[in-house]
Amino acid sequence: MDNNIELQNVSKKYKGFELKNISFNVPQGCIVGLIGENGAGKTTTIKSILNISKCEGIVKIFGKDNIKYEKEIKEETGVVLDDSFLSDYLTAKQVNLIMREFYKTWNENKYINLLKQFNIPTDKLIKDFSSGMKMKLKIATAISHNPKLLILDEPTSGLDPVVRNEILDIFRKYIEEDETRSILLSTHITTDLEHISDYIVFIEKGKIIFNLPTNELLENYGIIKCSKNDFLKLDENDYISYQKGQYQYEVLTSNRNTIRNKYNITTIDKPSIEDIMLFYIKGEK
Amino acid sequence: MIKGLLKKDLYNLATYKTSLIIIILFCSIAIIGTESITIAPAIICGIVGMISLSTFSYDEISKSNKYILTLPTDRKELVKEKYILAIVATVLGGILGMVLTIIVVNIMNYLRPENIITLDYKSLVISTLGGIFAISFLQSVQIPSIYKWGAEKGRIQMFILVLIIVAILGGIYFLINKTNINIDMEMIKNFINKFGVWILIISTVIMYYISYKIAYKIYKNKEE
Numbered sequence: 001m002d003n004n005i006e007l008q009n010v011s012k013k014y015k016g017f018e019l020k021n022i023s024f025n026v027p028q029g030c031i032v033g034l035i036g037e038n039g040a041g042k043t044t045t046i047k048s049i050l051n052i053s054k055c056e057g058i059v060k061i062f063g064k065d066n067i068k069y070e071k072e073i074k075e076e077t078g079v080v081l082d083d084s085f086l087s088d089y090l091t092a093k094q095v096n097l098i099m100r101e102f103y104k105t106w107n108e109n110k111y112i113n114l115l116k117q118f119n120i121p122t123d124k125l126i127k128d129f130s131s132g133m134k135m136k137l138k139i140a141t142a143i144s145h146n147p148k149l150l151i152l153d154e155p156t157s158g159l160d161p162v163v164r165n166e167i168l169d170i171f172r173k174y175i176e177e178d179e180t181r182s183i184l185l186s187t188h189i190t191t192d193l194e195h196i197s198d199y200i201v202f203i204e205k206g207k208i209i210f211n212l213p214t215n216e217l218l219e220n221y222g223i224i225k226c227s228k229n230d231f232l233k234l235d236e237n238d239y240i241s242y243q244k245g246q247y248q249y250e251v252l253t254s255n256r257n258t259i260r261n262k263y264n265i266t267t268i269d270k271p272s273i274e275d276i277m278l279f280y281i282k283g284e285k
Numbered sequence: 286m287i288k289g290l291l292k293k294d295l296y297n298l299a300t301y302k303t304s305l306i307i308i309i310l311f312c313s314i315a316i317i318g319t320e321s322i323t324i325a326p327a328i329i330c331g332i333v334g335m336i337s338l339s340t341f342s343y344d345e346i347s348k349s350n351k352y353i354l355t356l357p358t359d360r361k362e363l364v365k366e367k368y369i370l371a372i373v374a375t376v377l378g379g380i381l382g383m384v385l386t387i388i389v390v391n392i393m394n395y396l397r398p399e400n401i402i403t404l405d406y407k408s409l410v411i412s413t414l415g416g417i418f419a420i421s422f423l424q425s426v427q428i429p430s431i432y433k434w435g436a437e438k439g440r441i442q443m444f445i446l447v448l449i450i451v452a453i454l455g456g457i458y459f460l461i462n463k464t465n466i467n468i469d470m471e472m473i474k475n476f477i478n479k480f481g482v483w484i485l486i487i488s489t490v491i492m493y494y495i496s497y498k499i500a501y502k503i504y505k506n507k508e509e
């Protein structure tokens with residue numbers, strides 16, 4: 001499978017923060033979710049991929065160096081940033097007139113149709129839009145030149161569940177239209193990723209904690225709830241971390257079936273991605 | 286790509302339409318009141334030139350540079366576009382001031398044939414060039430300052446820089462006076478009459494060029 005994004009040992013140092021040897025791929029036809037706490041390094045990773053921020057290491061997009069072929073790559077990439085857009089003092093109509101100067105493949109009809117589909121007014125200033133409308137406009141702008149790659153930084157934060165679902169539908173449709181496309185989606189709302197992502201990359205304090213297929217995470221990981229005595233019987237190599245509650249221990253394992261057979265434990269809960277993330281951050285070992 | 290950046294800034298600046306009409310009216314009244322042909326080009330090119338820099342504030346509010354760097358453009362084009370906008374706005378402001386002066390003076394001369402205002406085109410051109418030079422100086426200091434310190438802080442830093450430059454020039458003038466160096470003022474006057482226009486044009490170009498190089502160097506290494 002070809003990769004649309006390849007990161008090898010990407011590092012970046014700020015005052016009080018360091019991105020350490022980040023390596024992962026975004027294969028064609030896949031949605032990769034980048035998760036982590038606020039300040040974990042998700043946005044820095046995205047900025048490094050897009051050459052907004054200088055970094056050490058190798059970043060390849062469509063197999064090409066991201067600095068040497070920057071303009072060529074950006075011609076085929078659509079980006080949505082949570083906190084940044086062209087200007088709040090423009091209308092959606094003016095955005096169309098501006099964007100067609102940037103992209104050779106800008107599809108005006110597609111953009112207008114998307115605006116209609118999302119019920120976005122064309123003559124109202126963006127600053128008067130609701131958060132959901134703003135995000136839909138950003139997405140319409142990002143996909144109207146038919147990019148091969150979408151990079152989305154927190155596209156669903158601050159949105160209500162209905163709008164979030166609508167937006168996730170847009171991403172699903174976008175990826176289904178062409179199997180060479182891919183999406184890199186950074187978010188801290190992990191429930192969104194359970195429904196649409198193929199891989200999850202978890203970053204914590206500038207380091208990758210895991211990079212796994214979403215199915216594997218949801219199918220193989222498990223949470224065992226047990227007493228102190230039962231917990232003490234567990235081999236350290238059989239679990240990732242544990243949390244001590246008032247009456248019981250909660251233990252995260254990456255191999256539900258093995259644990260079930262080995263220790264004869266019948267109830268092992270299926271964790272959500274959020275649960276897994278919390279165990280990695282807060283859990284003890 | 287620069288066309289797209291220019292379009293974005295011009296749409297943002299469209300909010301200044303009413304202000305520009307008010308400035309034109311104000312300048313027309315000033316010409317009528319003072320019967321001066323040098324006032325409008327300086328004021329209009331000054332205001333229009335400085336308004337063009339307010340696009341930096343729009344960019345800062347919307348954090349648009351971060352987004353723009355995800356589009357098929359680069360930092361060099363971003364900086365270049367700001368200079369194109371600033372230069373075009375200043376020159377157009379000067380031309381607008383000149384045209385306004387010619388129109389207002391001609392209307393006044395038509396309405397008041399007993400009190401004709403002489404329209405000295407050479408003085409008009411020189412005063413316009415002087416205005417453009419002054420604004421280009423301010424812009425050349427201010428644009429790199431904004432890239433370095435941001436739109437708000439950049440303005441304060443610019444005033445400090447201008448004050449330092451004025452103090453240095455004042456100091457040189459003071460030293461020359463103090464040391465009783467004989468300067469042939471007549472010769473300087475003749476030199477300015479002969480080459481003044483070219484000196485203004487060439488120094489304006491050099492100032493913008495140096496300023497652009499500095500601004501790009503600052504922005505090249507800046508984190509968005």
